[in-house]
Amino acid sequence: MQPVSPRVGLFVTCLVDLMRPSVGFAAVKLLERAGCRVEVPVGQVCCGQPAYNAGDRAGAAAIARDIVRAFEGFDYVVAPSGSCAGMIKLHYAALLGEDSEYGPRAAALAGRTFELTQFLVDVRGQAGMGGHWPAKATYHDSCSCLRELRVKDQPRRLLAGVEGLTLLELPEAEACCGFGGAFAVKYPQISDHIVAAKTAAIASTGAELLLAADLGCLLNIAGKLRRDGRAIEVRHVAEVLAGMSDSPAIGEGTD
Amino acid sequence: MEATCHRFGAASARALADEQLQQALRHLRGNFVVRRAQAAARLPEFDSLRDAARAIKDEALEHLDLYLERFAAKVEESGGIVHWCSDAAEARAVILDICRGLGARTVTKGKSMVSEEIGLNDHLAAHGIEPIETDLGEYIIQLRGETPSHLIAPAIHVTRAQVADAFRAAHTDLDPARSLDEPATLLAEARDRLRQRFLAADVGITGANFLVAETGSTVIVTNEGNGDLTQTLPKAHIVLAGIEKVVPTLEDVATILRVLARSATGQEMSVYTTLSTGPRRAGDRDGPAAFHVVLLDNGRVRMLGSEFREALRCIRCGACLNGCPVYQAIGGHAYGWVYGGPIGAVLSPAFLGLAAAPDLPQASSLCGRCEDVCPVRIPLPRLLRRWREVAFAARIGAGRSRVVTRAWVWLARRPRLYRLLTGLAARLLGFAGRREGAFRFLPFASGWTATRDFPAPEGRTFHSRWQQRERP
Numbered sequence: 001m002q003p004v005s006p007r008v009g010l011f012v013t014c015l016v017d018l019m020r021p022s023v024g025f026a027a028v029k030l031l032e033r034a035g036c037r038v039e040v041p042v043g044q045v046c047c048g049q050p051a052y053n054a055g056d057r058a059g060a061a062a063i064a065r066d067i068v069r070a071f072e073g074f075d076y077v078v079a080p081s082g083s084c085a086g087m088i089k090l091h092y093a094a095l096l097g098e099d100s101e102y103g104p105r106a107a108a109l110a111g112r113t114f115e116l117t118q119f120l121v122d123v124r125g126q127a128g129m130g131g132h133w134p135a136k137a138t139y140h141d142s143c144s145c146l147r148e149l150r151v152k153d154q155p156r157r158l159l160a161g162v163e164g165l166t167l168l169e170l171p172e173a174e175a176c177c178g179f180g181g182a183f184a185v186k187y188p189q190i191s192d193h194i195v196a197a198k199t200a201a202i203a204s205t206g207a208e209l210l211l212a213a214d215l216g217c218l219l220n221i222a223g224k225l226r227r228d229g230r231a232i233e234v235r236h237v238a239e240v241l242a243g244m245s246d247s248p249a250i251g252e253g254t255d
Numbered sequence: 256m257e258a259t260c261h262r263f264g265a266a267s268a269r270a271l272a273d274e275q276l277q278q279a280l281r282h283l284r285g286n287f288v289v290r291r292a293q294a295a296a297r298l299p300e301f302d303s304l305r306d307a308a309r310a311i312k313d314e315a316l317e318h319l320d321l322y323l324e325r326f327a328a329k330v331e332e333s334g335g336i337v338h339w340c341s342d343a344a345e346a347r348a349v350i351l352d353i354c355r356g357l358g359a360r361t362v363t364k365g366k367s368m369v370s371e372e373i374g375l376n377d378h379l380a381a382h383g384i385e386p387i388e389t390d391l392g393e394y395i396i397q398l399r400g401e402t403p404s405h406l407i408a409p410a411i412h413v414t415r416a417q418v419a420d421a422f423r424a425a426h427t428d429l430d431p432a433r434s435l436d437e438p439a440t441l442l443a444e445a446r447d448r449l450r451q452r453f454l455a456a457d458v459g460i461t462g463a464n465f466l467v468a469e470t471g472s473t474v475i476v477t478n479e480g481n482g483d484l485t486q487t488l489p490k491a492h493i494v495l496a497g498i499e500k501v502v503p504t505l506e507d508v509a510t511i512l513r514v515l516a517r518s519a520t521g522q523e524m525s526v527y528t529t530l531s532t533g534p535r536r537a538g539d540r541d542g543p544a545a546f547h548v549v550l551l552d553n554g555r556v557r558m559l560g561s562e563f564r565e566a567l568r569c570i571r572c573g574a575c576l577n578g579c580p581v582y583q584a585i586g587g588h589a590y591g592w593v594y595g596g597p598i599g600a601v602l603s604p605a606f607l608g609l610a611a612a613p614d615l616p617q618a619s620s621l622c623g624r625c626e627d628v629c630p631v632r633i634p635l636p637r638l639l640r641r642w643r644e645v646a647f648a649a650r651i652g653a654g655r656s657r658v659v660t661r662a663w664v665w666l667a668r669r670p671r672l673y674r675l676l677t678g679l680a681a682r683l684l685g686f687a688g689r690r691e692g693a694f695r696f697l698p699f700a701s702g703w704t705a706t707r708d709f710p711a712p713e714g715r716t717f718h719s720r721w722q723q724r725e726r727p
Contacts, residue, residue: 012717014667018681019710021717025727040721045667051660053621053640055647059664066668094637147623172284176580180620182656187618188702189271193584194620195707223707226693246727251710253692 008036009074011067011113013084014046015215020250023215026242027080027116033242034124036076043070047079047087052095053181061095068092068105076123077113080238081214082145085115090148115145116238117213121154128161131243138168138207139237140198140221142214143176155213155237162240168205172197179220195224203230211237222251256374256402260591260603260612267618270585276412280586283411287577290521291628298517308514309632311507312568315468315499316559322468322501323550329471333533335546343373346551350375350460350493353547354384357490359457363449365475365482366390366409367462368571369495369551371402371593372606375460386460387452389481391445398425404587404595406573407519412586415441449481459485459543463496464515464570466548469504472532473548476515476525483529491545492531498550499559499567511570514630519572554606562641566601568631575625575635581618590615597625597635604642613652616642678719685714 008031016023031038048063067088071077079085092106099106120126139159145151159167178184178194198221202210210225210232212218222234233249248254259266270276295301315322327337340346354362362379364370364386376386376397388397392410396403398421403409410418419435422444435441461482465474473494475482486492502508516522535542558567576582576596587595591612594602600615609616616639625635646652647660666673688694688711696704703709 017717018677019712021713021715021720022727024717024721028726040718042718042722043670045670045673046663048664048667051664051667053643054656054660055640055643055645056657056660056664057644057647059660063664063667143620143622143624147627174578174624176620176622176624178580178620180622183618183620185700185703186653186656187267187581188705189268190581190584190618191620191703192706193271194580219710220707222710223693223703226708226710227695227706244727247713248692251693251708253688253690 004035006036006075008038008076008078009071010038010040011044011047011071011077011079011084011088012040013079013081013215015219016080019219020215020236022244022247023080023236023238026236026238026244027078029242029244030116030120030129030238031078033129034120034126036124039074041070043067047084048095049083049087049091050181052087052091057095061099064092064095064106065102068096068102068109071109072105075112076119077109078116078119079113080116080236082115082142082149082151083214083216085113085118086144086148088113115149115151115213117154117158118149118151121157126158129158129241130161131241132163133240133243133245134164135209135233136166136168136207137209137211137240138170138202138205140170140177140202140210140212140217141173142212142217145213146174151213155211158241159211159237165240168207170205171201175201177217177220179216181216184220191220192224195220199224199228199230202232207232209233209235209240211235211240213237218250222249226251256371256593258592258603258607258611260607260615263589263591263612263614263618266589266591267585270589275414275417276586279412279414280583283408283577284583287520287573291518291574291577294517294521294523301514301517304510304514305630305632308511308570308630309568311502311510312570312631315502316564316567319498319501319559322503323498325468326466326471326501327550329468330533330546330548331471333471333546334536335471335533335548338547338549340549341552343551343553346373346495346549346553347375347378349549350495351378351382351384353491353493354379354458357457359384361385361387361452361456362458362460363387363389363453363456363485363489364393365459365461365477365485366393367460367495368403368406368593369462369497370460372553373495373551375495387449387456389449389453389485390477391442391479391481394445394449395421398422402588402593405576406571406594408573412588453484453488456485456489458491458493459487459489460493460495461486463494463500465508465511466496466501467505467508468501470532472505472530474508474528474530476512476528478520478526480527483527486529486531486543487541489543491547492534492543493547493549494531495549496551498552498555515570515572518574518628518630558605561605563601563605563638565633566598566605566638568633569598569602570631572630574628574630578624578628580620580622580624597639598633601635601638601642609642609645609649609651613646616646617652674716674718678716681712681716682714685712687711689714
């Protein structure tokens with residue numbers, strides 16, 4: 001039976017912690033609005049994906065064990081990121097599968113871990129979170145949401161409940177934004193070529209606001225839009241759903 | 256073919272700056288990608304056919320020795336000759352021997368990536384035998400002195416105007432007034448030239464999409480019919496194929512054909528599907544007098560026993576290239592060897608050694624689109640990541656990224672120290688970037704900031720604010 005008021009451990013993600021705490025607070029607000037008790041375990045730092053994708057399997061496995069321990073005892077683990085949720089949900093099993101102690105614990109954690117919009121819609125049955133945000137917006141599906149977690153409909157359903165918000169679909173929505181973690185720094189020219197196609201597609205919609213569920217993509221896209229002088233606001237979908245309009249948009253200054 | 260994978264950095268930079276190539280690649284996105292998606296959507300059982308195709312290839316690989324022996328026995332039963340070649344040099348020598356034995360002066364060729372793998376054309380030419388590519392795309396790049404840049408569309412990097420130029424340069428007797436503006440006129444011109452070549456050739460060489468263990472047949476699919484003329488007109492037909500092309504039965508071929516063309520071009524079937532079983536029999540009105548099958552290992556057996564075995568399921572449709580954001584940006588030549596795109600980034604290190612192609616598995620955003628469209632469900636991102644693990648363990652590639660990764664892991668496992676350091680960094684960068692909201696230059700990410708701003712952090716970290724019970 002599903003607990004009436006489940007205890008949710010928030011996996012903040014290292015990027016949100018460092019770059020954009022507003023997203024973390026927005027997630028807390030949304031989870032509480034959906035009837036959850038939210039805690040933030042202190043043992044968490046990063047899901048281990050940078051090491052995993054760099055080929056440091058032992059390092060990634062060590063981090064995975066830390067995270068398994070830190071999030072034991074919660075009914076659910078929720079991350080405002082498809083990438084980090086996908087890491088815990090799908091890749092921890094590959095990393096710790098051989099480990100007789102941690103393998104089963106990682107598998108149990110995987111079953112309880114969700115990306116934020118996926119959790120709100122699929123687990124908590126939220127039809128919309130209310131709110132008001134008058135803007136023409138478009139939505140970028142991160143590769144991890146789209147292909148690892150198969151999350152596509154959930155954010156759109158939640159955004160449909162935001163008063164004043166019009167959602168315009170992005171052409172070539174299946175295409176990667178070119179972030180890819182260390183890829184963007186190791187192969188910056190290729191990465192830039194890919195994000196240029198993405199920002200051109202975004203501009204072609206006529207949207208004034210670009211939303212996504214992964215901060216990595218958002219930093220990449222915001223950085224490119226700004227450099228090219230395109231006046232399109234960039235925010236995490238949780239900020240809009242929680243109505244957190246106080247902080248400047250990603251990459252936007254205070255004056 | 257000479258491998259230049261180690262020059263990936265320079266080659267990809269050149270590709271990004273090549274406006275004609277970029278124009279050609281944009282065409283690819285609108286064409287193959289869209290048509291494949293439409294073809295898949297039209298067939299409700301497409302995904303279950305992918306499962307079936309994967310199962311067939313897995314079964315064949317699981318008992319590869321058995322199926323290859325059965326295939327070879329059937330080929331010999333029907334009067335053909337099988338040549339087992341462990342590497343490229345052996346395969347080249349066998350083919351040259353056959354050609355010499357027939358006193359061959361010209362050889363027509365159907366499209367074959369394995370022939371690129373063993374560098375066959377150069378070898379034949381060096382020994383006085385002229386190879387003539389008969390697939391239109393292959394013909395174009397042969398005239399231009401290039402290698403294929405795509406598994407099924409070898410001249411995808413060439414624009415129409417460049418084709419016309421290549422024809423005028425090579426066909427010196429061509430009437431200058433003859434228009435070569437339309438694809439149809441280009442095709443007619445190539446057809447005129449090739450017709451004479453087909454009739455004059457002494458040997459025809461094709462690849463194989465399948466080797467059928469049940470019947471000893473080899474199968475090719477083409478859209479131009481050039482394969483049929485290549486293999487039926489000359490005195491001998493040589494089939495050159497990797498050993499992983501074998502499947503148990505004709506029924507299996509029928510199953511995989513249903514996903515092959517759909518994944519490749521979005522067609523339901525390729526225009527020609529041609530089966531060859533042995534040489535011309537008594538009473539046959541045409542066909543080659545001799546039928547040879549050259550089976551190539553060249554590293555495939557080693558792959559079979561490795562963690563990269565699943566890449567041997569590949570049926571060379573090119574879908575993973577078409578959907579790949581990196582391939583779409585740089586095309587096939589930058590990968591530096593026969594096979595480009597995600598499958599090439601897995602195969603090249605396996606065939607050439609990782610030290611010869613250290614960039615290929617790293618130059619991917621791991622977006623997963625390749626695996627999503629693969630008709631035999633090769634887990635390409637997992638295999639790319641596996642190569643990165645091999646590189647990390649063997650210290651192949653950039654040492655800096657290894658040091659940074661190790662430092663990150665060390666720090667990420669010490670939350671208190673991590674919070675102290677990132678807390679300071681966030682405040683510092685947050686303060687420095689507060690007014691502008693983003694940095695135009697960052698020394699540790701200068702590649703990024705060369706063309707993109709880097710958004711500034713908000714200031715204090717989430718964890719420090721949360722611990723002090725601050726809530727906005």
